[in-house]
Amino acid sequence: MSGQATPGAAPDTAPPFAALREQLLAAADAFAGDPGAVPDILAGMVDDVDRALREELEIFPVCHHSPASALAMARRLREKRPTVIYLELCEDLRPLLDELRNCRLPVALQAFATELDGFPPGWAPLSVVAPITEASAEYQAIAYALGTPGVELVLVDRSTDHVFQWLRRDEHDERAAADPPAGDAALHGDAVGIEIGDLRPRFAELEEHLLHHGRVRHWTEWWEQYVERPLAGADYDTYRQVMVMIGSLFRRLRPERPERDARETDRERYMWTRIREHLATSGADPARCLHVCGAFHAASRVEQFGLAAEAPAYEIGPRTGTTWRYGLIPSSHSAVEAQFGLAPGAVSVAAAAWQRALTRHGVTPYRLGGRGSGGAQAGATSGRRAGRGRATAPADRPGPPADRLSGFLGTPPQPDGLDAEELLGWCVDLVRLARRNGYQASTADAIAVYETSVLLAGMRGRDRPTPYDFEDAAVTCVEKDTVPGRRDVRRLCGILLGGDRIGSVGYDAxxxxxxxxxxxxxxxxxxxxxxxxxxxxxxxxxxxxxxxxxxxxxxxxxxxxxxxxxxxxxxxxxxxxxxxxxxxxxxxxxxxxxxxxYEGVTIEQVLEQRLRRDAWAPTATAAAALEGVEEAVLYLGGGRLADELGARAVELLAAERTVDHAPRVVRQIRRLLAHYHATQSELPGWCEEFVTAGYAHYCTLLPTAFADDDAGVRQVGAMFGFLFGMESLALSLGCDHTQLELAVRQSHPEAPEKVALLWAAKSRLGLLSPDELRERCAELLANPLVIPAFPRYVSGFVQALESVPTLTPFVVEVLSRAFADLPDAVLLPWLPRLITTLRADGGGLLPLLVREAGRTFPAALPALDGWVPPWAAERRSSAPTASAASVGPVAELLAGAPASCDAVAALLGCDAGWRRPRPAAGPPAAGPLVARHPATAEAVARLLAGRAR
Structure with missing residues (x-):
């Protein structure tokens, strides 16, 4: 392949890179010592460069966010004036590029999908971003194509749908599990990043070797020192050959990973297939076209590489049914660094280097005009003016590539010299910025930073300090060991050298x-x-x-x-x-x-869609649907949407087989019923259906919930809160009270808290008298085996307060008796468990007990000595209760006007006789009278005996 000739060119008498190949092989033999893979790697690199440069379609290799690549691109565009640019970027992002003129860079092109069809549901939402910065070759190509009439920009990389089709499930899970960045670095979220020209060695030992011998800390610093600066002033042919050689080196030295390697080769087949399809349909002249891709892909060895390749076209699979939404989102330098694993501040340093290079080399960049672009189309205008007279003429077809690598690799870098004025300006500005942020910096610190920067550069074998040398010197001389404010010196250096520039999307975009x-x-x-x-x-x-x-x-x-x-x-x-x-x-x-x-046209439409989606989700519950009803009333005015969500809540409640969400259901329906009672003359139909369905549903589940260990006391207590709190409304709507009584009688719990809850419910229904309830609690306190579990009984009583609030004095009484009767040896170990149990299960019901205790106990400490508890006073007066009930003003009033009482008794269905009250104390008045007249008494006795017979 290295010997293939370009059509229309004279045949070569000698391969252009023969001398370079011989030099590299000789060096490999001299240094390797024995035959191995080194000669093949070096010879393969030369073949890759030769193949890429001989291709009929001109290939422009780039590195992402590289000022050197951007400079070479601006120069080449002005010289070649291509009419078609093939760009390595997802093909479905093309419509977004026209909106870049309404934005302030950096921004990111985004494809977003929430409704998936063909991907695992757990992957939602899917997001792909492609950040664009001004100091990048791709932006120069985009600005040239969009600002120059008659130029077509074609994106040839795989679609965003194919990005996720080719992404393995475990890789997606790793991305999802990664810690998200914070601050402005989180502008891209957890999206998958698409970059043009990832040039980083994927061979860890090689990268470690380069960093060690280059005396740098991270890869970005090595690249800026040994590639960016030498290539910034290099001619175009040298730039292309060096970039392809680096791409070939990293490609040949990377460890084999079948899945990753297959994706990379599929991308290259995809791009060349799209390029051939466009050339075949448009009839464009390949000599007037430019293919912009990463240097890694420029050294591709796939069989579809090149226009003259005879391999069949790559079969591109169909996209899934997923609906993708497209837009522009703000980006930042830190977001780009976090997305692609670059060193902090690398993109800011590159932006500053780009501005310096423009001034030093006199290059006018291409910029998109329009609001928010930061300038008019100065680059396009200058390009038309510089290329006037040759813009309409076809560019010369490339001939056999000349060897520029030998001279570049064999020539030591020219010393750049110390730019004392620039370094001095950095030091003075840093001291000024440090003072503003609380540092005790002075002119002496500025001098120290200057001298230390020069010293560090010399120790690291550099002719001039780099921004990284300056940063290290500033941290050493200014920060020392304390940071007085929120920003450390390294952050101040980043602000000084360009800062974290943040883009924005204009209104029209x-x-x-x-x-x-x-x-x-x-x-x-x-x-x-x-x-x-x-x-x-x-x-x-x-x-x-x-x-x-x-x-x-x-x-x-x-x-x-x-x-x-x-x-x-x-x-x-x-x-x-x-x-x-x-x-x-x-x-x-x-x-x-x-x-x-991406989800709708108005914000109300988005909220309505989300409420419907949540209510009809497979995991939706009645409580969630009721929350949707409340939000529909609060934010959208209720109406039809609230009725639909309410009807959905009725369906979900009838389908539930557990009571896990009973507390939320009770809280939500109470709020909604109170709202509708206050704002409407009658309840909505779904509310009545929910109350009747809930009454029957919870009555049915009550025995099961009492016996189920997974159902907690709070859930069962919430069920009673629904049943007792809405019983009157449910009965008025046709429910049967007998169903609740049967459910309570059929319940046989074993857990202490549920037993206490059942006792409270029976007392509410009249199935258990207060005296019987007191007796049962007294038996519990008298049983030493039950005392350790008594806090759980108390927890059940506390949960019952929501549905049986009249039980509050009784709970205070039970706790007071326990503290009064239990000895300290039992009470002290028992008290911590009581506190933790009430704190865990009591929730918001404990204030009821506190208020009741405040009403029951004396307010002052001296009154406590003579205070008698109300339940003790009731116990003392319990013996004469029957006779006392039959005397007094109430009894005399009823006896004096029996007709009214009889009417009420008849209305209630009671048939009881009257009994006159007798004096509660004193000797019987008839005793002396009978003693004085015994004959009369005997006669009355005989008369009564005869009647008895």
């Missing part, structure tokens, strides 16, 4: 939802696209026209959390704020706003 959001919030009078927090103050009573903004902000709060954070004000059922205060971070969270725009 935003999706319809984001534009609608900004338009509707315009009455607030804030700069919502600023990256700083914006404080919004809404006086809704004085300015009622701001109520739509308030409604919109509450929906935004529901969907995106901290994008809109309320400082003052609340949105709950039955409550509306008069004044509100908000912290808005819409500009800083622009990525989240854009991704929200």
């Amino acid at each position: 935003l999706p319809p939802l984001a534009r609608d959001l900004l338009d509707r919030l315009a009455p607030l009078g804030l700069n919502l696209q600023a990256r700083t927090n914006q404080r919004a103050l809404l006086d809704l009573e004085a300015n009622p026209e701001l109520r739509p903004c308030s409604d919109l902000l509450w929906i935004l709060r529901r969907l995106l959390g901290d994008v809109a954070r309320p400082i003052m004000g609340a949105r709950r059922l039955g409550e509306r704020s008069i004044q509100e205060s908000w912290d808005l971070a819409i500009g800083r969270e622009q990525r989240a706003i854009v991704e929200l725009g």
Whole structure:
């Protein structure tokens, strides 16, 4: 292949790289000592360079975010003036490139999918990003193509759908499990990054060897020192040959990984197949075309490589049924570094080097014109002016490549010299910035940083200090051992050398939802696209026209959390704020706003879709559907959507076979019923169905829940809260009270807390009297085997307070008796368990006990000595209860007017006789009278005996 000739060119008398091949093989024989793989690797590298440069379609190898690549691209575009540019980028991202003129770089092209068809459901959502920075060759190509009439830009890499088709499940799981970056580095989220030209050795030993002998800390610093700087001023042929050689070296030295290698070769087959298809359909002249790809792919050895290859076209598989949404999201230098594993500050240093190189080499870059682009199409204009007179003429076809590698590799780098003025400016600006951030820096520190930078550069074999040398010197001389503020010196150096530049998406490039959001919030009078927090103050009573903004902000709060954070004000059922205060971070969270725009046209539509999706999800519960009803009422006004979600809640409740979500169900339905009772004349139909279905459902599940160990006391207590709290409404709707009594009688729990809960329910139904309940608790306290488990009984009683609040005095009584009767040897080990049990299971019911205890016990300590508990007083008066009940003003009133009492008794179905009250104390009045007249008494006795017979 190295000997294939270009059509139209004279045959070569000698291969152009023959001398270089002989030199490399001789060096391999001299240094390797014995035959091995080294000669083959070196000879293969030369063959790869020869093959790439002889290709009819000109290949432009690049490295991502490389100023040297961007410089070479700007020069070559102005010289060649290609009419078609094939770019290594996902082909379905092409429509997004036209919107770059409305953005401020860096930004990222994004493809996003939430509804998957053909991928595992657990992968959702899928996201792919391709960041674009100004100091990159791909941006120069894009700006040239979009700013020059008659130039076509074709993306030839695999689609975003194929990216995930080729991604193995374990690799996706590794990405999902990785720790997400923080701060501005998280602008890309957990998206899969697409980059053009990843040039990094995938051979760990090689990278370690290069870093060690280059006296650098990380790969980015090595690349900037030994590749970027030498290539920045090199001619185009030298640049191409060096980049292809590096790509070939890293390709041949990487360890074999079949899955990864197969993906890379499939990408190359995909690109060359798309290039051939476009040339065949468009009829473009390959000599006027340019293929921009990574240097790694420029050294490809697939059989489809080149236009003259005779291998069949690669068969591209179909895409899945997944619907992809496309848009632009903000990016930043730190986000790019985090996405692709670059050293912190590497992209910022590259941006600064790009600006210096433009000035030093006099190159005018291509820039997209339009709002937010940072300038007009200066590059395109200069390119047309520089290429005037030859822009319409076809570019010369490439002849046999000349050997530039031999001279480049054999010539030592020219000393660049110390730029004392630039280094001195860095030192002075750093000291000024350090003082602003709390450091006690002085002019002496600036001098120390200057001298230390020069010293470090000399120790590392460099002719001039690099930004990394300056950073190390600044940390040593200024930071020392303390950081007085939030920013350390390394961070200050990053700010000084360019900072973490953050891009933004212009209004015209935003999706319809984001534009609608900004338009509707315009009455607030804030700069919502600023990256700083914006404080919004809404006086809704004085300015009622701001109520739509308030409604919109509450929906935004529901969907995106901290994008809109309320400082003052609340949105709950039955409550509306008069004044509100908000912290808005819409500009800083622009990525989240854009991704929200992929789901709908308006924010209300997105919320409605999410509520429906959650209610009809396979894992949906009745509690979740009721929460959806509440949110539909709060944010969307209720109506038809609330009725649909309520009907769905009835279906889900009837289908549930456990009571795990009973507490949430009870809380939600109580709030909704209170809201509808207060705002409507009658309940919605779904509410009545939910109450009747819930009453029958929980009565049916009650015996099972008592016997199920997985059902906790809180869940069973919530069931009783539903049954007892809504019993009147359920009975009015046609439910049967007998069903509840039968369910309680059929329940036979074994857990102590559930036993106590059942006793409380029986007392509520009248199946267990208060005296019987006291006796059972007294038996528990008298049994030494039960005392350790008594806190669990108390927990059951506490849970019953929600459904039987009249039991509160009894629970206070039981606890007081336990503390009074149990000896210290039993009480002290028992007390911690009581506290932990009540804390775990009591929840919000303990305040009821505290308030009741406050009413029961004396308020002052001196009154405690003579205080008699109410239950002790009742015990003392329990003997004469029957006679005492038959005397007094109430008994005399009933006896004096029996007709009214008889009417009430008849209404209640009672048939009881009357008994006159007798004096509760004193001697019988008839005794002396009978003693004085015995004959009369005997006569009456005989008369009564005769009647008895």
